[in-house]
Amino acid sequence: MKQNIAIVMGGYSSEKQISLKSGNVVYNHLNKLKYNIFRVLILQEKWVALDDSENEYPIDKNDFSFIINQKKIIFNCVFNAIHGAPGENGLLLAYFKLINLKHTSAPFYQMALTFNKRDTLSAVKAYGIKTAMSIYLNKGDEIQLDKIINKVGLPCFIKPNNAGSSYGISKAHKKEDIVPAIEVAYKEDNEILIESFLNGTEVSVGVIQYKGETKVLPITEIVSENDFFDYEAKYEGKSKEITPARITKTQQKKVEKIAKKVYKVLNMTGFSRSEYIFVNDEPYFIEMNTVPGLTEESILPQQAKVAGISLSELFENSIEEALKN
Structure with missing residues (x-):
């Protein structure tokens, strides 16, 4: 019987x-x-399932089911393709935990932790992982420019603490x-992170669960035409x-070892893609994405392709790993 x-x-x-866009790519490649x-739109104004003709069917939030042609559809597994809230920050996954519904992402706490840049950095630092110097601010805090510059230097990066796709990130060159x-x-978040600029080669490292094992995918080098890897560059x-x-x-061996260590110490499962910058051959951890882009052009699918894994295999493996656990 089909799941x-x-x-x-x-x-x-x-x-x-x-x-x-990511969700539709997954839909088009699954067998x-x-x-x-079924595609399910999770929007602030509605939760609806779609059929092939784009007809909408309201989701019953009691058990995440819906009715089509007088038949109730109950899901065996959810493929999470929501970047940002509520899919990447753990909220939706906590709901799935409550109703005992399997999904392709890490447990809700791990998702919430890794979505919070400040807390992720604090966690990995405890395991000796190198990171940039940083300062945290909450909205309403006094902005002490001299203190910021003395701590992180110039240029520096200012970014929302809980946001993705490089929204709200700026590079400050002067005071x-x-x-x-x-x-x-x-504008993106009430908490922000200010980090020192690391001058070196930037790489993106995908780590996934594949056929029951933790697998580091081929590494991607990022060369931005812009001042940094911002939304336009991505x-x-x-x-x-x-x-x-x-x-x-x-460098490859060092960053593969550290990326795998970070994945394990954060108790991750499912997809992850982390950014590192090499400084004197040492990889510095920047952040982790737990719902990375999944289009044909996105970095993780590029890495899977070089590893000999098709999009269909990548997505199907994710579902099978979730159903197994």
């Missing part, structure tokens, strides 16, 4: 459109002879840039993403 699979997409954040697959950059970050072609990365064997 009923929901692909959740949309969400409540600035990343909604990117999530819809419909093996699974009964006068800091306050406007803070205001931009506060989604509008303003960067080169080179897989495998043009790094030394020593």
